[in-house]
Amino acid sequence: MNNVVWTIAGSDSGGGAGIQADIKAMQSFGVHGCTAITALTAQNSLGVEAINAVSTDIIESQLLALEKDMKAKVIKIGMLANVQQIQLISEHISHYKAKWPVPPVIVYDPVAIASSGDLLTEEDTVSAIKECLLPLVDVITPNTHETQLLTGVYLIGPAAIKEAANKLLSWGAKAVVIKGGHWDYPSGYCIDYCINNFTQKGEEYWLGNEKIQTPHNHGTGCSMASVIAACLAKDYPLKDAFILAKAYINQGLKVAVRYGEGIGPVAQTSFPTNLADYPQVIEAGSWLGDELDFDVPLDFNMAADFAPCESKSLGLYAVVDSVDWLEKCLQQGVKTVQLRVKNKDDAQLDELVAKAVALGEQYNAQVFINDYWQLAIKHGAYGVHLGQQDLENTNLAAIKNAGLRLGLSTHGFYEMLRAHNYRPSYLAFGAIYPTTTKDMTGQIQGLEKLFKFVPLMQSYPTVAIGGIDLKRASQVAKTGVGSVAVVRAISEADDYVQAISALQAAIN
Ligand SMILES: Cc1ncc(COP(=O)(O)OP(=O)(O)O)c(N)n1
Ligand SMILES: Cc1ncsc1CCOP(=O)(O)O
Ligand SMILES: [Mg+2]
Numbered sequence: 001m002n003n004v005v006w007t008i009a010g011s012d013s014g015g016g017a018g019i020q021a022d023i024k025a026m027q028s029f030g031v032h033g034c035t036a037i038t039a040l041t042a043q044n045s046l047g048v049e050a051i052n053a054v055s056t057d058i059i060e061s062q063l064l065a066l067e068k069d070m071k072a073k074v075i076k077i078g079m080l081a082n083v084q085q086i087q088l089i090s091e092h093i094s095h096y097k098a099k100w101p102v103p104p105v106i107v108y109d110p111v112a113i114a115s116s117g118d119l120l121t122e123e124d125t126v127s128a129i130k131e132c133l134l135p136l137v138d139v140i141t142p143n144t145h146e147t148q149l150l151t152g153v154y155l156i157g158p159a160a161i162k163e164a165a166n167k168l169l170s171w172g173a174k175a176v177v178i179k180g181g182h183w184d185y186p187s188g189y190c191i192d193y194c195i196n197n198f199t200q201k202g203e204e205y206w207l208g209n210e211k212i213q214t215p216h217n218h219g220t221g222c223s224m225a226s227v228i229a230a231c232l233a234k235d236y237p238l239k240d241a242f243i244l245a246k247a248y249i250n251q252g253l254k255v256a257v258r259y260g261e262g263i264g265p266v267a268q269t270s271f272p273t274n275l276a277d278y279p280q281v282i283e284a285g286s287w288l289g290d291e292l293d294f295d296v297p298l299d300f301n302m303a304a305d306f307a308p309c310e311s312k313s314l315g316l317y318a319v320v321d322s323v324d325w326l327e328k329c330l331q332q333g334v335k336t337v338q339l340r341v342k343n344k345d346d347a348q349l350d351e352l353v354a355k356a357v358a359l360g361e362q363y364n365a366q367v368f369i370n371d372y373w374q375l376a377i378k379h380g381a382y383g384v385h386l387g388q389q390d391l392e393n394t395n396l397a398a399i400k401n402a403g404l405r406l407g408l409s410t411h412g413f414y415e416m417l418r419a420h421n422y423r424p425s426y427l428a429f430g431a432i433y434p435t436t437t438k439d440m441t442g443q444i445q446g447l448e449k450l451f452k453f454v455p456l457m458q459s460y461p462t463v464a465i466g467g468i469d470l471k472r473a474s475q476v477a478k479t480g481v482g483s484v485a486v487v488r489a490i491s492e493a494d495d496y497v498q499a500i501s502a503l504q505a506a507i508n
Contacts, residue, residue, distance in 0.1 A: 015259075025222075060105065067092075108139070139175045429465070437488060
């Protein structure tokens with residue numbers, strides 16, 4: 001895997017922002033940072049004393065040396081001091097995009113104003129940025145000042161944030177992350193926005209958390225963009241990179257200290273492992289969603305805090321597509337089973353769900369019904385399992401009021417935090433490995449991420465699903481996950497009775 005990330009940015013002699021912050025933040029996320037320095041700023045914690053732009057020849061020599069031997073998977077661009085630098089960098093990026101076997105992803109943090117309020121770039125750079133650089137940029141990460149400077153849109157509320165982001169998209173950026181650290185809307189909160197046309201056309205995300213009260217926030221913008229760059233280099237989807245960058249900054253702000261007389265830098269820490277540092281995914285129906293005037297879908301009925309499961313450890317979880325298989329698993333002592341049937345008509349479904357619920361009661365087991373939440377309520381099932389897309393058109397309040405448990409699918413950090421808004425009865429993480437049971441293209445998580453998900457969500461019963469067989473089951477269980485869900489490991493086993501008992505043993 002190519003874990004090389006370049007940062008093309010200015011040096012901050014105070015060590016808190018610029019190249020210095022970039023390298024430290026990248027290190028925290030396990031990628032190798034290389035540098036091409038565009039300016040030598042003379043700064044300390046009180047402000048910027050001098051900006052010494054590096055000549056384009058010297059910048060070019062750094063880029064040529066790196067290109068020969070250490071091509072980047074992601075290039076993060078920060079402070080560019082003048083129009084000549086913007087032109088030079090744009091020419092080089094065009095060349096990389098056209099000629100490299102794997103074109104680099106470009107993250108541009110349009111550093112224009114230091115947190116001290118000092119302007120870091122010559123004023124005529126805006127049109128060069130728009131014309132030369134933005135069409136080459138995959139993700140641009142301005143703060144609210146920089147957004148206003150680039151777009152001329154005054155950011156008075158969420159509609160203005162979207163308008164400004166759309167302008168940046170129309171000038172060629174493929175995705176826009178607007179960092180809300182300097183915004184105070186709603187008051188006391190820090191709200192960040194992302195619109196993604198880079199990998200998922202038109203997806204929008206809003207993240208929010210209470211503002212962390214510290215003056216020591218120097219370098220937050222550079223660090224946030226660097227974490228996004230590092231996470232993209234590690235193949236995280238943009239929405240997960242966005243979440244992790246926010247969590248990293250929150251974690252760093254909480255322990256930031258001063259080293260001089262003035263503003264200290266955000267602390268450079270490590271991969272965020274404390275749920276309290278993660279932002280909220282803001283959605284319709286939540287308090288922050290209302291504050292931001294989100295439209296609530298017609299059929300949506302928000303609810304949270306679903307009935308708990310009896311135990312935090314659901315053990316072997318058999319996901320089956322017939323009542324026949326459901327009964328076979330129950331007979332072998334499996335205590336958590338899901339009826340997951342697709343493409344059946346309503347009359348058949350009603351009967352299947354009724355039988356599944358009755359069998360669950362007979363064997364004193366937890367039977368979850370996938371998708372058909374109305375039928376699950378009608379027949380008094382133990383619980384319902386839903387995917388993220390189901391959330392918008394489900395009457396969650398009806399499930400909760402009927403006392404049914406709710407299990408939710410999640411694929412990555414963003415979806416995990418979104419699911420957390422509903423305080424479901426359990427959380428499923430998938431797909432851990434490639435599977436042929438369902439198309440999970442682009443959603444394979446792997447064990448390394450599962451090791452991060454489980455402790456973050458330790459207050460829930462957790463379930464791992466996707467491509468788990470007998471050989472993998474014990475490694476999966478070592479992550480601390482409370483349950484292992486399988487389809488083919490049972491349904492395609494030569495001897496399902498033996499397979500169930502071997503899986504039970506491997507998990508325990
Ligand atoms: C335990 C468990 N985890 C995840 C899933 C996937 O559910 P969903 O996202 O609703 O997708 P479909 O199963 O409906 O294709 C699951 N079924 N069970
Ligand atoms: C339904 C589902 N959701 C995520 S992966 C998956 C399929 C798991 O099937 P298998 O255990 O056969 O890989
Ligand atoms: Mg489903």
